[in-house]
Amino acid sequence: MTVFAVEYVYAADSEAARDEHRPAHREWLNGFVAAGRLLASGPYADGAGALLIFTAPDEAGLLQELKQDPFNVQNLVSALKVTEWQPVTGAFADYA
Structure with a gap:
């Protein structure tokens, strides 16, 4: 598996809608946690977006x-960026 x-980047003025859909979003994420494919996730402190660290066979599938x-x-x-990542030290190095 490759780490990504x-x-x-959250859409402007979407805070209320994110609050509404957050339980379903977290349930969806928890499926990847259970499968060992979501290594970490969380919003940025400024509320502008989030970072998610996944494992996947390939970028297209992810x-x-x-x-x-x-x-x-x-x-x-409003925007999504996926970057292949090769952790060499720390908790995620075993996944690379």
């Missing part, structure tokens, strides 16, 4: 999976 850093995130289904993410 996924960056979400992008298809990300489309199913309730935040993406509800158009609460």
